[in-house]
Amino acid sequence: MQNHSVTKSKVYLKRIDDWTSSAAISEALLSVWQIMDGDRLIKKDDFLGIKLTFGEEGTCGYIKSDWLKGITASLRQKTENLFVIETNTLYREKRSNAVGHLHVAHAHGYGIGQLGIPIIIGDGLHGRNSQSIAIRAEHFENVKLAKTVCETDFLLCLSHVTGHCQTGMAAALKNLGMGCAARVGKLIQHSKTLPEVAAAKCIGCGECMKICPANAIGIKKKKAMLVKERCIGCGECAVICRSGGIEIKYDENVVNLQEKMVEYALGVKKALGSRLACLNLLYSVTKNCDCMSKGEKPIVSDIGILGSIDPVAIDKAAMDLIGKKTFSEIYPEIDLEVQIRHAEKIKLGLSDYELIEV
Numbered sequence: 001m002q003n004h005s006v007t008k009s010k011v012y013l014k015r016i017d018d019w020t021s022s023a024a025i026s027e028a029l030l031s032v033w034q035i036m037d038g039d040r041l042i043k044k045d046d047f048l049g050i051k052l053t054f055g056e057e058g059t060c061g062y063i064k065s066d067w068l069k070g071i072t073a074s075l076r077q078k079t080e081n082l083f084v085i086e087t088n089t090l091y092r093e094k095r096s097n098a099v100g101h102l103h104v105a106h107a108h109g110y111g112i113g114q115l116g117i118p119i120i121i122g123d124g125l126h127g128r129n130s131q132s133i134a135i136r137a138e139h140f141e142n143v144k145l146a147k148t149v150c151e152t153d154f155l156l157c158l159s160h161v162t163g164h165c166q167t168g169m170a171a172a173l174k175n176l177g178m179g180c181a182a183r184v185g186k187l188i189q190h191s192k193t194l195p196e197v198a199a200a201k202c203i204g205c206g207e208c209m210k211i212c213p214a215n216a217i218g219i220k221k222k223k224a225m226l227v228k229e230r231c232i233g234c235g236e237c238a239v240i241c242r243s244g245g246i247e248i249k250y251d252e253n254v255v256n257l258q259e260k261m262v263e264y265a266l267g268v269k270k271a272l273g274s275r276l277a278c279l280n281l282l283y284s285v286t287k288n289c290d291c292m293s294k295g296e297k298p299i300v301s302d303i304g305i306l307g308s309i310d311p312v313a314i315d316k317a318a319m320d321l322i323g324k325k326t327f328s329e330i331y332p333e334i335d336l337e338v339q340i341r342h343a344e345k346i347k348l349g350l351s352d353y354e355l356i357e358v
Protein backbone atom coordinates (compact mmCIF):
# COMPACT_ATOMS: atom_id res chain seq x y z
CA MET A 1 0.00 0.00 0.00
CA GLN A 2 1.32 3.43 -0.87
CA ASN A 3 1.59 5.85 2.01
CA HIS A 4 2.72 9.39 2.63
CA SER A 5 5.68 9.31 4.97
CA VAL A 6 5.91 12.35 7.22
CA THR A 7 8.02 14.41 4.84
CA LYS A 8 8.05 12.60 1.50
CA SER A 9 5.51 11.15 -0.87
CA LYS A 10 6.18 8.05 -2.93
CA VAL A 11 6.30 8.43 -6.70
CA TYR A 12 6.70 5.34 -8.88
CA LEU A 13 8.42 5.46 -12.26
CA LYS A 14 8.29 2.91 -15.05
CA ARG A 15 10.65 3.89 -17.85
CA ILE A 16 9.48 3.11 -21.40
CA ASP A 17 11.80 3.16 -24.41
CA ASP A 18 9.32 2.20 -27.09
CA TRP A 19 6.01 4.07 -27.33
CA THR A 20 4.96 2.40 -30.58
CA SER A 21 3.42 -0.71 -29.02
CA SER A 22 0.01 -0.03 -27.48
CA ALA A 23 0.07 -3.43 -25.77
CA ALA A 24 3.41 -2.64 -24.08
CA ILE A 25 2.20 0.80 -22.90
CA SER A 26 -1.03 -0.72 -21.60
CA GLU A 27 1.02 -3.28 -19.69
CA ALA A 28 3.33 -0.58 -18.32
CA LEU A 29 0.41 1.56 -17.09
CA LEU A 30 -1.07 -1.45 -15.39
CA SER A 31 2.25 -2.34 -13.77
CA VAL A 32 2.58 1.17 -12.26
CA TRP A 33 -0.99 0.93 -10.98
CA GLN A 34 -0.26 -2.48 -9.46
CA ILE A 35 2.97 -1.40 -7.78
CA MET A 36 1.03 1.53 -6.26
CA ASP A 37 -1.39 -1.15 -5.05
CA GLY A 38 -4.01 0.96 -6.77
CA ASP A 39 -6.80 -1.61 -6.71
CA ARG A 40 -6.73 -1.48 -2.92
CA LEU A 41 -7.69 2.20 -3.11
CA ILE A 42 -10.90 1.26 -4.90
CA LYS A 43 -14.03 0.17 -3.06
CA LYS A 44 -16.46 -2.30 -4.55
CA ASP A 45 -18.88 -0.62 -6.96
CA ASP A 46 -17.25 2.81 -6.64
CA PHE A 47 -18.31 5.31 -9.29
CA LEU A 48 -14.81 5.72 -10.62
CA GLY A 49 -13.99 8.52 -13.04
CA ILE A 50 -10.87 8.42 -15.19
CA LYS A 51 -10.07 12.08 -15.78
CA LEU A 52 -8.23 12.75 -18.99
CA THR A 53 -8.44 15.06 -21.97
CA PHE A 54 -9.38 13.87 -25.45
CA GLY A 55 -7.30 16.60 -27.10
CA GLU A 56 -8.40 19.16 -29.63
CA GLU A 57 -9.25 18.15 -33.20
CA GLY A 58 -6.01 17.97 -35.16
CA THR A 59 -3.70 17.20 -32.24
CA CYS A 60 -2.04 13.80 -31.96
CA GLY A 61 -0.43 13.78 -28.50
CA TYR A 62 -3.52 12.83 -26.50
CA ILE A 63 -3.56 9.61 -24.43
CA LYS A 64 -4.63 6.74 -26.71
CA SER A 65 -7.60 4.69 -25.54
CA ASP A 66 -5.83 1.41 -26.35
CA TRP A 67 -3.29 2.21 -23.65
CA LEU A 68 -6.04 2.02 -21.02
CA LYS A 69 -7.17 -1.51 -21.80
CA GLY A 70 -5.05 -3.20 -19.13
CA ILE A 71 -5.83 -0.83 -16.29
CA THR A 72 -9.56 -0.63 -17.08
CA ALA A 73 -9.78 -4.44 -17.14
CA SER A 74 -8.16 -4.47 -13.71
CA LEU A 75 -10.44 -1.73 -12.33
CA ARG A 76 -13.47 -3.65 -13.59
CA GLN A 77 -12.64 -6.41 -11.12
CA LYS A 78 -13.64 -3.94 -8.39
CA THR A 79 -16.33 -1.91 -10.10
CA GLU A 80 -18.42 -1.83 -13.25
CA ASN A 81 -19.21 1.82 -12.51
CA LEU A 82 -16.24 3.00 -14.47
CA PHE A 83 -16.40 6.05 -16.71
CA VAL A 84 -14.18 8.55 -18.45
CA ILE A 85 -14.81 12.08 -17.22
CA GLU A 86 -13.92 15.35 -18.90
CA THR A 87 -15.21 18.93 -18.73
CA ASN A 88 -16.04 21.51 -21.37
CA THR A 89 -13.44 23.98 -22.54
CA LEU A 90 -13.77 27.68 -21.79
CA TYR A 91 -12.80 28.73 -25.29
CA ARG A 92 -15.48 28.27 -27.92
CA GLU A 93 -14.52 25.29 -30.04
CA LYS A 94 -16.14 21.87 -30.43
CA ARG A 95 -15.27 20.78 -26.91
CA SER A 96 -17.04 23.74 -25.27
CA ASN A 97 -20.31 21.77 -25.18
CA ALA A 98 -20.99 18.12 -24.42
CA VAL A 99 -22.26 17.18 -27.89
CA GLY A 100 -19.24 18.50 -29.77
CA HIS A 101 -17.01 17.11 -27.04
CA LEU A 102 -18.37 13.57 -27.48
CA HIS A 103 -17.79 13.80 -31.24
CA VAL A 104 -14.13 14.69 -30.69
CA ALA A 105 -13.80 11.93 -28.08
CA HIS A 106 -15.23 9.42 -30.52
CA ALA A 107 -12.88 10.55 -33.30
CA HIS A 108 -10.00 10.00 -30.87
CA GLY A 109 -10.99 6.45 -29.97
CA TYR A 110 -13.08 6.98 -26.83
CA GLY A 111 -16.63 5.90 -26.07
CA ILE A 112 -18.63 2.85 -25.13
CA GLY A 113 -18.17 1.28 -28.58
CA GLN A 114 -14.40 1.71 -28.50
CA LEU A 115 -12.86 1.51 -25.04
CA GLY A 116 -16.08 0.01 -23.72
CA ILE A 117 -16.49 2.69 -21.06
CA PRO A 118 -19.02 5.53 -21.13
CA ILE A 119 -18.00 9.17 -21.15
CA ILE A 120 -19.54 11.78 -18.88
CA ILE A 121 -18.98 15.46 -19.55
CA GLY A 122 -18.89 16.49 -15.92
CA ASP A 123 -20.19 20.04 -16.21
CA GLY A 124 -23.10 19.18 -18.48
CA LEU A 125 -24.31 20.16 -21.93
CA HIS A 126 -23.12 23.78 -21.86
CA GLY A 127 -20.65 23.63 -18.98
CA ARG A 128 -23.08 25.16 -16.50
CA ASN A 129 -23.46 22.27 -14.05
CA SER A 130 -21.21 23.31 -11.21
CA GLN A 131 -20.91 22.70 -7.50
CA SER A 132 -19.33 25.06 -5.05
CA ILE A 133 -16.72 23.53 -2.73
CA ALA A 134 -15.37 25.44 0.26
CA ILE A 135 -11.56 25.58 0.38
CA ARG A 136 -10.76 28.80 2.28
CA ALA A 137 -7.44 29.36 0.55
CA GLU A 138 -5.69 32.59 -0.55
CA HIS A 139 -7.42 33.42 -3.83
CA PHE A 140 -10.70 31.62 -3.24
CA GLU A 141 -13.03 30.86 -0.36
CA ASN A 142 -14.97 28.51 -2.65
CA VAL A 143 -14.29 26.92 -6.02
CA LYS A 144 -16.80 25.98 -8.71
CA LEU A 145 -16.12 22.44 -9.88
CA ALA A 146 -17.90 20.33 -12.47
CA LYS A 147 -20.81 18.78 -10.59
CA THR A 148 -20.08 15.21 -11.64
CA VAL A 149 -16.52 15.48 -10.33
CA CYS A 150 -17.99 16.16 -6.88
CA GLU A 151 -20.34 13.18 -7.17
CA THR A 152 -17.57 10.77 -8.15
CA ASP A 153 -16.40 8.29 -5.53
CA PHE A 154 -12.84 7.99 -6.81
CA LEU A 155 -10.93 9.96 -9.43
CA LEU A 156 -8.02 8.54 -11.39
CA CYS A 157 -6.24 11.55 -12.85
CA LEU A 158 -4.48 10.50 -16.04
CA SER A 159 -2.35 13.26 -17.50
CA HIS A 160 -0.24 13.69 -20.61
CA VAL A 161 2.59 15.94 -19.43
CA THR A 162 3.34 18.88 -21.75
CA GLY A 163 4.49 22.46 -21.66
CA HIS A 164 1.87 25.20 -21.38
CA CYS A 165 1.96 28.81 -22.49
CA GLN A 166 0.28 30.12 -19.31
CA THR A 167 1.38 27.73 -16.57
CA GLY A 168 4.74 26.53 -17.92
CA MET A 169 3.90 22.86 -17.48
CA ALA A 170 0.59 21.01 -17.70
CA ALA A 171 0.32 17.76 -15.75
CA ALA A 172 -1.74 16.43 -12.81
CA LEU A 173 -2.24 19.78 -11.06
CA LYS A 174 -3.57 21.33 -14.24
CA ASN A 175 -5.72 18.32 -15.08
CA LEU A 176 -7.28 18.56 -11.63
CA GLY A 177 -7.38 22.34 -11.19
CA MET A 178 -8.40 23.54 -14.62
CA GLY A 179 -9.66 20.24 -15.98
CA CYS A 180 -12.15 19.56 -13.18
CA ALA A 181 -13.48 23.13 -13.00
CA ALA A 182 -16.85 23.98 -14.51
CA ARG A 183 -16.57 26.57 -17.30
CA VAL A 184 -17.25 29.39 -14.88
CA GLY A 185 -14.41 28.13 -12.67
CA LYS A 186 -12.06 28.10 -15.64
CA LEU A 187 -13.08 31.67 -16.42
CA ILE A 188 -12.43 32.86 -12.88
CA GLN A 189 -8.95 31.33 -13.00
CA HIS A 190 -8.04 32.89 -16.34
CA SER A 191 -9.52 36.35 -16.04
CA LYS A 192 -8.97 39.15 -13.56
CA THR A 193 -11.12 41.80 -15.22
CA LEU A 194 -14.87 42.07 -15.49
CA PRO A 195 -16.56 40.80 -18.65
CA GLU A 196 -17.77 43.25 -21.28
CA VAL A 197 -20.65 43.17 -23.74
CA ALA A 198 -19.63 42.67 -27.37
CA ALA A 199 -22.58 44.57 -28.83
CA ALA A 200 -21.98 43.40 -32.39
CA LYS A 201 -22.49 39.77 -31.36
CA CYS A 202 -25.30 40.29 -28.83
CA ILE A 203 -28.74 39.26 -30.12
CA GLY A 204 -30.59 40.61 -27.09
CA CYS A 205 -31.96 37.25 -25.91
CA GLY A 206 -31.75 38.30 -22.25
CA GLU A 207 -30.33 34.99 -20.94
CA CYS A 208 -27.40 36.79 -19.30
CA MET A 209 -29.77 39.16 -17.54
CA LYS A 210 -31.80 36.25 -16.13
CA ILE A 211 -28.78 34.43 -14.72
CA CYS A 212 -26.85 37.41 -13.33
CA PRO A 213 -26.87 37.12 -9.51
CA ALA A 214 -26.00 40.80 -9.05
CA ASN A 215 -28.70 42.34 -11.21
CA ALA A 216 -25.91 43.94 -13.21
CA ILE A 217 -27.30 43.40 -16.72
CA GLY A 218 -30.20 45.04 -18.48
CA ILE A 219 -31.37 44.98 -22.10
CA LYS A 220 -31.58 48.29 -24.00
CA LYS A 221 -32.40 48.54 -27.68
CA LYS A 222 -32.10 44.76 -27.98
CA LYS A 223 -28.56 44.74 -26.62
CA ALA A 224 -27.23 43.69 -23.22
CA MET A 225 -25.93 46.53 -21.02
CA LEU A 226 -23.60 45.70 -18.15
CA VAL A 227 -23.42 47.91 -15.05
CA LYS A 228 -19.83 47.51 -13.92
CA GLU A 229 -20.43 48.97 -10.43
CA ARG A 230 -22.80 46.10 -9.67
CA CYS A 231 -20.90 43.28 -11.38
CA ILE A 232 -19.19 40.83 -9.01
CA GLY A 233 -17.20 39.15 -11.79
CA CYS A 234 -18.76 35.72 -11.32
CA GLY A 235 -18.60 34.95 -15.06
CA GLU A 236 -22.05 33.32 -15.26
CA CYS A 237 -23.13 35.65 -18.08
CA ALA A 238 -20.16 34.69 -20.26
CA VAL A 239 -20.85 30.99 -19.78
CA ILE A 240 -24.56 31.22 -20.57
CA CYS A 241 -24.26 33.39 -23.68
CA ARG A 242 -24.19 31.23 -26.80
CA SER A 243 -23.59 34.11 -29.18
CA GLY A 244 -20.25 35.36 -27.95
CA GLY A 245 -22.04 38.49 -26.73
CA ILE A 246 -20.06 38.61 -23.49
CA GLU A 247 -16.35 39.06 -23.91
CA ILE A 248 -13.84 37.84 -21.40
CA LYS A 249 -10.16 38.55 -21.28
CA TYR A 250 -7.54 35.89 -20.58
CA ASP A 251 -5.58 38.45 -18.63
CA GLU A 252 -4.63 36.83 -15.33
CA ASN A 253 -0.87 36.89 -14.75
CA VAL A 254 1.10 33.64 -14.76
CA VAL A 255 1.73 33.63 -10.99
CA ASN A 256 -1.91 34.15 -10.00
CA LEU A 257 -3.09 31.71 -12.66
CA GLN A 258 -0.87 28.94 -11.32
CA GLU A 259 -1.93 29.68 -7.74
CA LYS A 260 -5.62 29.78 -8.63
CA MET A 261 -5.26 26.54 -10.58
CA VAL A 262 -3.80 24.62 -7.64
CA GLU A 263 -6.47 26.05 -5.32
CA TYR A 264 -9.03 24.50 -7.67
CA ALA A 265 -7.07 21.23 -7.49
CA LEU A 266 -7.36 21.49 -3.70
CA GLY A 267 -11.12 21.79 -4.20
CA VAL A 268 -11.10 18.43 -6.00
CA LYS A 269 -9.20 16.84 -3.14
CA LYS A 270 -11.64 18.30 -0.62
CA ALA A 271 -14.65 17.20 -2.67
CA LEU A 272 -13.37 13.64 -2.92
CA GLY A 273 -11.96 13.32 0.57
CA SER A 274 -8.55 12.39 -0.89
CA ARG A 275 -9.99 9.52 -2.95
CA LEU A 276 -7.64 10.37 -5.74
CA ALA A 277 -4.69 8.83 -7.60
CA CYS A 278 -2.56 10.22 -10.41
CA LEU A 279 -0.72 8.76 -13.37
CA ASN A 280 1.48 11.10 -15.42
CA LEU A 281 2.57 10.01 -18.89
CA LEU A 282 5.89 11.52 -19.94
CA TYR A 283 5.93 10.95 -23.69
CA SER A 284 5.74 13.37 -26.60
CA VAL A 285 6.33 16.28 -24.23
CA THR A 286 5.52 19.22 -26.47
CA LYS A 287 5.74 22.98 -26.03
CA ASN A 288 1.95 23.29 -25.85
CA CYS A 289 -0.78 21.10 -24.43
CA ASP A 290 -3.25 18.92 -26.36
CA CYS A 291 -5.69 21.84 -26.68
CA MET A 292 -3.64 23.00 -29.66
CA SER A 293 -5.24 21.75 -32.85
CA LYS A 294 -1.98 20.69 -34.43
CA GLY A 295 0.75 18.11 -33.94
CA GLU A 296 4.00 19.37 -32.39
CA LYS A 297 7.51 18.00 -32.11
CA PRO A 298 8.59 16.75 -28.66
CA ILE A 299 11.00 18.97 -26.72
CA VAL A 300 12.69 16.09 -24.82
CA SER A 301 13.10 12.34 -25.22
CA ASP A 302 10.23 10.18 -23.98
CA ILE A 303 10.67 9.03 -20.38
CA GLY A 304 7.92 6.78 -19.02
CA ILE A 305 4.98 6.67 -16.62
CA LEU A 306 4.77 8.11 -13.10
CA GLY A 307 2.23 7.07 -10.47
CA SER A 308 1.39 8.56 -7.07
CA ILE A 309 -1.48 9.44 -4.80
CA ASP A 310 0.10 12.88 -4.32
CA PRO A 311 -0.59 15.32 -7.21
CA VAL A 312 2.11 17.71 -6.01
CA ALA A 313 4.86 15.11 -5.69
CA ILE A 314 4.06 13.51 -9.04
CA ASP A 315 4.22 16.88 -10.85
CA LYS A 316 7.46 17.82 -9.11
CA ALA A 317 8.92 14.48 -10.18
CA ALA A 318 7.75 15.09 -13.77
CA MET A 319 9.35 18.55 -13.68
CA ASP A 320 12.64 17.16 -12.37
CA LEU A 321 12.76 14.30 -14.89
CA ILE A 322 12.02 16.55 -17.86
CA GLY A 323 14.27 19.28 -16.49
CA LYS A 324 13.02 22.65 -15.35
CA LYS A 325 15.46 24.24 -17.82
CA THR A 326 13.63 22.61 -20.73
CA PHE A 327 10.49 24.59 -19.90
CA SER A 328 12.22 27.78 -18.78
CA GLU A 329 14.08 28.03 -22.11
CA ILE A 330 10.71 28.00 -23.89
CA TYR A 331 8.83 30.11 -21.35
CA PRO A 332 11.49 32.29 -19.64
CA GLU A 333 8.81 34.53 -18.12
CA ILE A 334 7.15 31.66 -16.24
CA ASP A 335 8.44 30.25 -12.95
CA LEU A 336 6.61 26.93 -13.12
CA GLU A 337 7.58 26.03 -9.57
CA VAL A 338 5.03 28.61 -8.40
CA GLN A 339 2.37 25.93 -8.78
CA ILE A 340 4.38 23.44 -6.72
CA ARG A 341 5.20 25.94 -3.95
CA HIS A 342 1.63 27.19 -3.66
CA ALA A 343 0.17 23.67 -3.77
CA GLU A 344 2.42 22.65 -0.89
CA LYS A 345 1.60 25.83 1.03
CA ILE A 346 -2.13 25.14 0.87
CA LYS A 347 -1.48 21.52 1.90
CA LEU A 348 -2.49 19.86 -1.34
CA GLY A 349 0.55 17.59 -1.16
CA LEU A 350 4.30 17.44 -0.69
CA SER A 351 7.00 18.62 -3.07
CA ASP A 352 9.51 16.25 -1.54
CA TYR A 353 9.24 12.76 -2.94
CA GLU A 354 10.92 9.39 -3.03
CA LEU A 355 11.27 8.17 -6.61
CA ILE A 356 10.92 4.40 -6.87
CA GLU A 357 11.79 2.86 -10.21
CA VAL A 358 9.82 -0.25 -11.07
Ligand code: SF4
Pocket residue numbers: 197201202203204205206207208209223224240241242243244245246
Ligand atom coordinates in the same frame (compact mmCIF):
# COMPACT_ATOMS: atom_id res chain seq x y z
S1 SF4 B 1 -24.97 39.00 -24.26
FE1 SF4 B 1 -25.54 36.97 -24.98
S2 SF4 B 1 -26.94 36.16 -23.42
FE2 SF4 B 1 -26.82 38.37 -23.13
S3 SF4 B 1 -28.50 39.21 -24.30
FE3 SF4 B 1 -26.70 39.28 -25.63
S4 SF4 B 1 -26.78 37.35 -26.77
FE4 SF4 B 1 -28.19 37.10 -25.04
Ligand code: SF4
Pocket residue numbers: 195211212213214215216217226230231232233234235236237238
Ligand atom coordinates in the same frame (compact mmCIF):
# COMPACT_ATOMS: atom_id res chain seq x y z
S1 SF4 C 1 -19.97 38.52 -14.33
FE1 SF4 C 1 -21.64 37.79 -12.99
S2 SF4 C 1 -22.24 39.61 -11.85
FE2 SF4 C 1 -21.05 40.35 -13.60
S3 SF4 C 1 -22.57 40.77 -15.15
FE3 SF4 C 1 -21.87 38.67 -15.53
S4 SF4 C 1 -23.34 37.40 -14.39
FE4 SF4 C 1 -23.58 39.49 -13.63
